[in-house]
Amino acid sequence: xxxxIGPVGEEPQMxxxxxxxxxxxEDTPGGKASPNPQNLRRSIFYSIKFFVLCHxxxxxxxLMISGYLKSSISTVEKRFGLSxxxxxxxxxxxxxxxxxxxVFVSYFGSRVHRPRLIGCGAVLVALAGLLMSxxxxxxxxxxxxxxxxxxxxQDFEASLCQPTTSVPAPTPDxxxxxxxxxxxxxxxxxxxxxxxxxTLLGVGAVPIQPxxxxxxxxxxxxxxxxxxxxxxxxxxxxxxxxxxxxxxxxLRLYVDIDRMPEGGISLTSKDPRWVGAWWLGFLVSxxxxxxxxxxxxxxxxxxxxxxxxxxxxxxxxxxxxxSVSKGEDSPPESLAxxxxxxxxxxxxxxxxxxxxxxxxxxxxxxxxxxHPIFLLVVLSQVCMSSMVAGMATFLxxxxxxxxxxxxxxxxxxxxxxxxxxxxxxxxxxxxLVKRLHLGPxxxxxxxxxxxxxxxxxxxxxxxxxxxxxxxxxxxxPPGHLPRPELFTACTEPCFCPLDDFxxxxxxxxxxxxxxxxxxxxxxxxxxxxxxxxxxxxxxCSCIVGGGSVLAGSCESSCSHLVLPFMVLISLGAxxxxxxxxxxxxxxxxxxxxEDKTLAVGIQFMLLRVLAWMPSPVIxxxxxxxxxxxxxxSCGRRAVCRxxxxxxxxxxxxxxxxxxxxxxxxxxxxxxxILRQQDKEEGTxxxxxxxxxxxxxxxxxxxxxxxxxxx
Numbered sequence: 070x071x072x073x074i075g076p077v078g079e080e081p082q083m084x085x086x087x088x089x090x091x092x093x094x095e096d097t098p099g100g101k102a103s104p105n106p107q108n109l110r111r112s113i114f115y116s117i118k119f120f121v122l123c124h125x126x127x128x129x130x131x132l133m134i135s136g137y138l139k140s141s142i143s144t145v146e147k148r149f150g151l152s153x154x155x156x157x158x159x160x161x162x163x164x165x166x167x168x169x170x171x172v173f174v175s176y177f178g179s180r181v182h183r184p185r186l187i188g189c190g191a192v193l194v195a196l197a198g199l200l201m202s203x204x205x206x207x208x209x210x211x212x213x214x215x216x217x218x219x220x221x222x223q224d225f226e227a228s229l230c231q232p233t234t235s236v237p238a239p240t241p242d243x244x245x246x247x248x249x250x251x252x253x254x255x256x257x258x259x260x261x262x263x264x265x266x267x268t269l270l271g272v273g274a275v276p277i278q279p280x281x282x283x284x285x286x287x288x289x290x291x292x293x294x295x296x297x298x299x300x301x302x303x304x305x306x307x308x309x310x311x312x313x314x315x316x317x318x319x320l321r322l323y324v325d326i327d328r329m330p331e332g333g334i335s336l337t338s339k340d341p342r343w344v345g346a347w348w349l350g351f352l353v354s355x356x357x358x359x360x361x362x363x364x365x366x367x368x369x370x371x372x373x374x375x376x377x378x379x380x381x382x383x384x385x386x387x388x389x390x391x392s393v394s395k396g397e398d399s400p401p402e403s404l405a406x407x408x409x410x411x412x413x414x415x416x417x418x419x420x421x422x423x424x425x426x427x428x429x430x431x432x433x434x435x436x437x438x439x440h441p442i443f444l445l446v447v448l449s450q451v452c453m454s455s456m457v458a459g460m461a462t463f464l465x466x467x468x469x470x471x472x473x474x475x476x477x478x479x480x481x482x483x484x485x486x487x488x489x490x491x492x493x494x495x496x497x498x499x500x501l502v503k504r505l506h507l508g509p510x511x512x513x514x515x516x517x518x519x520x521x522x523x524x525x526x527x528x529x530x531x532x533x534x535x536x537x538x539x540x541x542x543x544x545x546p547p548g549h550l551p552r553p554e555l556f557t558a559c560t561e562p563c564f565c566p567l568d569d570f571x572x573x574x575x576x577x578x579x580x581x582x583x584x585x586x587x588x589x590x591x592x593x594x595x596x597x598x599x600x601x602x603x604x605x606x607x608x609c610s611c612i613v614g615g616g617s618v619l620a621g622s623c624e625s626s627c628s629h630l631v632l633p634f635m636v637l638i639s640l641g642a643x644x645x646x647x648x649x650x651x652x653x654x655x656x657x658x659x660x661x662x663e664d665k666t667l668a669v670g671i672q673f674m675l676l677r678v679l680a681w682m683p684s685p686v687i688x689x690x691x692x693x694x695x696x697x698x699x700x701x702s703c704g705r706r707a708v709c710r711x712x713x714x715x716x717x718x719x720x721x722x723x724x725x726x727x728x729x730x731x732x733x734x735x736x737x738x739x740x741x742i743l744r745q746q747d748k749e750e751g752t753x754x755x756x757x758x759x760x761x762x763x764x765x766x767x768x769x770x771x772x773x774x775x776x777x778x779x
Contacts, residue, residue, distance in 0.1 A: 114364070115372045117289045120184075121297045124281040125304035127191055127361040131277055132308025133315065134198050134354035135163065135270065136461070140316025140480045141347040143466040148211060148324060148344050149204070149259055150700065150707030153463065157689025160462045161682045162264055166271030168677045171279075183280040188365030191358055193273025198355025200266035204259040205348035210325050213334075213342040228571040228585045229593065229606070230563035253703060290375040306492050309461070313484030315353065316465075320345030320477045335604075338475045341572060341622050341710070345476060437660065437668055441742055442509075446655045447675050449516070449735035453645055454680035456728035459688035464638070466692075467721050470712050471534050472634070473625035482635050490639035494646030502650045509658050510747065512651035513740040520733040523644040526637050527729060530722045533634045535627035537714040541582045541611070543698050544711070559589045559611040568701060570710065573606055574623035575616075581623045582611070588618050645729075648736075655739065691720045 113119050138145070138160055146156050285297050323334060324344040336343050438444055464487075468479040498515075501507065507515065537544055565586035573588055574581050582588040589610030594617075596603045604620035612618060660668045695717040696709035 114367045115369065117285065117297070117372065117375050119364075120368060121285060121289075121300060123361065123364045124187075124285070125301050127187070127358070127365075128278060128281070128301065128305040129308045129311070130354060130357040130361050131191065131194055131274055132305060133312045134194060134351065134358055135274065136309045136312030137316060137350045137354055138201070138267075139462050140313045140465060140483075141320060141345070141350065141476070142462060143469055144320055144324075144345050144347045144476055145263075146466075146708050147342075148347065149208075149256070150702045151260070152706065152709065153466070153689035153692040154686060155260075155689070157462060157685035157687075159260075159263055159267060161458070161685040162267040163271035163274070164677050164682045166268040167275055168271075168674065168682070170272060170275045171674065171677075182370045183276075183284045184365045184368035184370070186276045187280050188362045190273045190276040191362030191365065193269055194277075195273075195355045195359040195362065197266045197270035197273060198351045198358065200269065201263060202348040202351040202355075203266075204262055205324070208255070208259060210328055210330075211344055213336060213340075213344070228569060230565070230586045230589050230591050230610070232562055232564070256702075288372050288374050293375060306495070310484045310488035310492075312354075313465075313480045313488065315350045317477045317480035317484060319347065319350040319353075320475075320480065322346040322349065324348075338477060339621065342570065343475075434671060437671055440660050440668075442739060443656055443660050443668055443672075445735045445739045445742070446652050447672055449520075449732040449739075450652060450672070450676060451679045452728040452732035452735065453520075453648070454676050455684040455687075456645070456725050456732075458681050458684035459724060459728075460638075462685040463688050463692060463721070467717070468631060468635075471625075471714055471718060472628050472631040473622070474628065474631055482631070486635050486639045487642050490643040491646045494643035495649050497643075498647040498650040501647075502654055507651060507654070509655055510740070510743045512654050512658075513736060513743055515651045516648040516655075517733065517736040517740055519644045519647040520729060520736055523641045524726065524729045524733055526641040526644070527722065527726050530634065530637060530725075531719060533627075533630045533637075534714060534718045535625060537697070537711065538623045538625075539578075539580045540698070540711055541580055541587060543583075544713075562610075563587075563589060570700065571620075572622045573618040573620055575612055575618050577613075577616070579623050579626075582618065585609070585618065585620075588612060590618065652736075688721070688724060691724060692717065695720060 142156050142160060145151065145159075146153065151159075282298065282301070285301070286294055289297050321338060322345060323329070323336070324346050326346050326349075338345070464483060465476060465479040468474055468482065469476055498519075501515065502512065505511070563586050565584060569584045569586065571584045572581055573585050573590070575588070585593070585606040588606065589612075590606035590608060591610075592607040594605045594607060596605060605617045606620065607617040608615055609618055656668055656672060692712075693709065695712045697713050698709070698711040700707040700710050
């Protein structure tokens with residue numbers, strides 16, 4: 070059974086002067102005993118304010134490294150030949166390690182040396198970041214032109230039409246094959262390393278926030294705790310925005326910037342074959358996490374409780390503290406609520422061993438799930454979190470494909486518009502709940518209105534886009550039957566490698582060809598300009614009159630719609646975030662007082678299991694179904710090169726509308742149940758009042774004879 074452990078929720082006993090003088094190495098910074106109590110007061114590591122500063126920076130860096138993969142998901146797909154389903158599973162895999170350990174970490178509470186455990190978790194997060202960048206260093210340099218051994222600016226002839234008579238017939242040579250068993254093994258090893266890194270990232274992030282907030286609440290002045298929690302989450306909420314901003318900067322650099330070929334490369338960031346330096350962002354954010362982890366190994370296990378109250382405007386601090394959220398996927402909470410969440414399930418079993426705790430957990434879980442309000446609120450939050458998880462993972466890729474913009478620009482739009490709008494919505498929701506003193510019914514009305522307008526703003530997104538332009542041999546213009554013979558007759562004299570990808574565009578007809586060879590081009594020319602140079606491929610037999618084509622994909626005819634699209638997305642994110650605080654208050658006010666801690670813990674566990682883990686995979690699978698041309702690698706399906714834009718837009722936006730509709734239906738049921746409960750309570754009050762009056766009327770005449778007898 071193991072030793073019995075005392076309750077977690079008890080206030081830690083502060084040592085007196087004599088005890089402080091005898092304090093051991095475990096409770097002093099750096100592990101050195103300090104017999105003089107005055108030295109403890111002078112040490113910066115005994116200041117709760119310094120701990121708040123360090124923890125704010127650590128959580129900022131931790132969320133930055135957690136969100137960075139989402140900003141570079143399309144680049145990782147392109148670099149390692151992954152489908153969207155696989156990349157979605159990779160993005161969700163950090164929740165596996167986190168969910169598996171969060172209950173046990175919360176169980177231990179203040180029984181361990183919390184600062185050191187936070188530092189160890191941060192070290193694991195930094196190692197996970199380094200591990201995520203490892204595939205770049207163990208892989209061969211990226212080759213965007215598979216027809217030549219090296220990528221050179223003068224290598225434009227490799228994709229030209231070569232007469233079949235001058236090209237020797239290819240003979241299979243297993244020793245020189247790019248599909249050797251070693252290549253396949255290396256690919257599997259690279260993918261396995263990234264999945265292991267994501268799991269390690271989730272495990273390392275487990276103790277950071279729970280232990281940090283409980284440590285602040287234990288040793289901060291009661292009046293200062295809301296301020297510190299508000300500062301902590303205000304800084305933390307900037308993490309996802311910084312992750313997208315970092316992605317926007319890193320993806321402007323070429324992936325092999327550390328091993329560029331002689332003479333440079335002939336790609337620009339607008340080329341569909343461009344791969345940015347995705348790995349560099351992991352190194353930067355891992356370094357930031359490692360630096361932020363150092364002070365935690367010098368904080369004591371316990372410190373003197375703060376004695377003085379800070380003089381600030383209390384109403385601002387309370388509004389800030391009530392509008393904080395748990396990282397990317399948590400609703401706002403006040404200090405008391407956050408402390409209940411961080412202690413999680415420990416308070417329901419104050420004197421249990423770990424085995425007893427595991428045995429009692431399922432029974433209490435079922436008891437909590439029987440609350441209809443709690444269950445409906447959690448379901449609504451599961452729907453919204455599923456929408457947010459899919460949007461955060463694949464919105465950059467959607468913008469790239471739908472509006473023909475670069476990955477860098479897509480990340481900057483999300484980091485500068487969508488993330489700040491969501492933060493504003495969270496803050497406004499907390500302020501409304503605080504200022505208007507909203508009860509459960511009004512909280513449900515606010516959530517219902519927020520979801521309704523968020524859903525209405527999503528409907529125009531179905532029409533903000535354009536169809537896929539014509540791609541020779543793959544897609545046909547609307548109203549035309551597929552006629553592949555149009556593009557095979559003009560390329561019969563040419564030997565065109567099947568795995569080559571160097572798209573060119575006919576500016577007159579807006580038709581795109583996979584390679585200059587498939588357009589029948591036999592020559593090329595380079596036109597120099599002041600700001601950039603443009604490559605032309607000439608003498609193309611598939612072009613009317615043997616004209617020329619431009620290197621690169623055809624520009625989208627609806628690129629100007631990207632800003633209106635992002636404005637609607639950002640407004641919808643703000644309205645969806647508006648519901649976080651009132652929905653969280655519905656949980657706290659809808660369950661019994663003794664079940665609040667468990668309800669909050671179960672809420673976040675269900676959000677991870679039902680939303681943040683499966684949603685990226687669902688969105689990735691839906692995106693894969695819209696692909697019209699897959700790249701092949703060693704006989705297997707690799708990255709998708711062309712999508713059906715109309716189908717992609719309808720399914721991606723349709724998933725958002727589906728989840729928003731589910732959340733809206735849940736809040737409508739919540740409002741109906743709350744109003745029914747109010748009616749029943751009003752009826753009970755009326756019945757009890759009339760019964761009391763009847764009892765007084767009945768007992769009145771009986772007292773008069775007694776009084777007359779007296």
